[in-house]
Amino acid sequence: MSWGQPVRIPADIEQEDRIVGGFTARQLAILGGTGGILYTAYLIIGDRVPLAMCAVVALPVGILGVLVAIGRRDGVPLDRYLLAAVRYQRSPKSLVPAPGKAAPAPSWVAARSDPRPAPLRLPARGVANDGLIDLGPDGVAAVAEVSTVSFALRTPEEQDALVSVFGGWLNSLSGPAQILVRAERVDLTETITTLVENARGLPHPALTDAAHKHAAFLADISARHDLLRRQVLLVIREPSAKGRDAAAARALRRLDEAARLLSACGLTVRPLDAPATGALLASCFDPAAPPTSEIEFAAQDEVITRGERR
Template sequence: MSWVQPVRIPADVEQEDRIVGGFTARQVAILGGTGALIYAAYLLVGDRVPLLVCAAAALPIALAGILLAIGRRDGVSLDRYLLAALRHQRSPKALVSTPGGISPAPGWIAARSAPRPAPLRLPARGVAGDGLIDLGPDGVAAVAEVSTVSFALRTPDEQDALVSTFGRWLNSLSGSAQILLRAERVDLTETISTLAENAQALPHPALTAAAHEHAAFLADLSARHDLLRRQVLLVIREPAAGPSGRNAAAARALRRLDEASRLLSACGLTVRLLEAPTTNALLASCFDPAAPPLPADQLATPGQVITTGERW
């Protein structure tokens, strides 16, 4: 008869393993390297420098090693945070979106010497007409907006049914999928103006007064609070085998999205594929979340010629 030894699994599956005294391999390497550095320095100068002076010189190095090993900033270990800061400091700050290299400025331009711009490397090459995001050699990604349901207001049996249905969808996954929850600002300016304009056409003065009162309430609410809207997105990603495999990857992504829509509909969820203008607006808002949302119909797609209404 064999006994099964239970093993405690942390809730954070990405947590690093503790190997020595509650320290991870990275922390042990930093502490061990700091100790080896101090010991090597003592072997070199220990015979010629008093012990008190060696201890005073080694103390800042030991504190720096301990801080690097156990310190954290914004949820990131201090050594990785400092490496990211150095990488950001050495990287170019002026980035431009260009498919080729950056041509040097002509010699006849008397411009001050400044760092040249560097190409902006983005994982997304563009958005196709079917709304799929072209990831270049990494394949394609389909983004769909998913509605929500109230889980707390359901009975225990209904909650079990929802969990079982969601689990069946998770078990049916055959590729990469991401559930993204976004909080975006809500602009009520258009709603308030539309409400005020339509109030004049109401058949009764009491309805008109109520519409104006509601518009004033929305204007006051928008002025006193930062209104946010939660958006749930389902991202399906499919790799492409070579440049010619984009169509096959797109077909697989759409097929998986249809399957998710069919299975999640049993939970009362609606899965809607985002169209190309909406996907463009979504990607633009990810670069500047604090900016007001851009109108989807005013964003140009890649390769589209931008014209004006003026004639010369």
């Protein structure tokens, strides 16, 4: 039995199909639309305008159509990039949390020419008690923090084993998954306080003095530098076609499978509970805020005031 020649799969499986002459259907539609507009304009005004004048006007339009069809910016097709820019310019810039529509401004607010705020639509509806993020019609998402390993310090055989185990986990994926690497601010206040308090019970004065010097060293570093640490997150998403409970069970089961498979690489997968997930989502809105800052929320009808420092 002959299996025939092997089929080569392109590296980019989401690449659009080439229809004619290396152009995709989208590019052909743009080029055809540009040509149709120019031809229609020539049929309308060609008898009344000299041919040279028609060519002068049609040349920039044709070049613009070709650029929009084949051009790219930051890996995005130029037509989609321009459409996103137009959509951004037309979309409201002032967004407020509102379940339905934004409430009208109070009468004492001088609403001159400022546009009315629009409701803020967030993909996350809330965080459940089990730490899962409710995405509404898009299902649920489970977030876990993953430890790291030193790949460069391993031998070639160990590196091959790590890649093999990681590739096996990728091949076992049965749904959407995201690996997010983010920088998180580090607050050493608690560490310094604990170090100073424990220094009092050390058996030798030299150890106490060394502990105080180390605490001063950490305080100096924290005051002069913005300390960051790398955090690796694994996000598992499951659609809620069969109900939220079934999606939550599948998401948690996939996290357990990831923890079991990645443990062979020396990685620890720790699912985030509800408080940790809520803190993670809150930090995404203001990444530069110190982790110890307290956030106060105003009531719906409460007037927000800001004091000035003197």
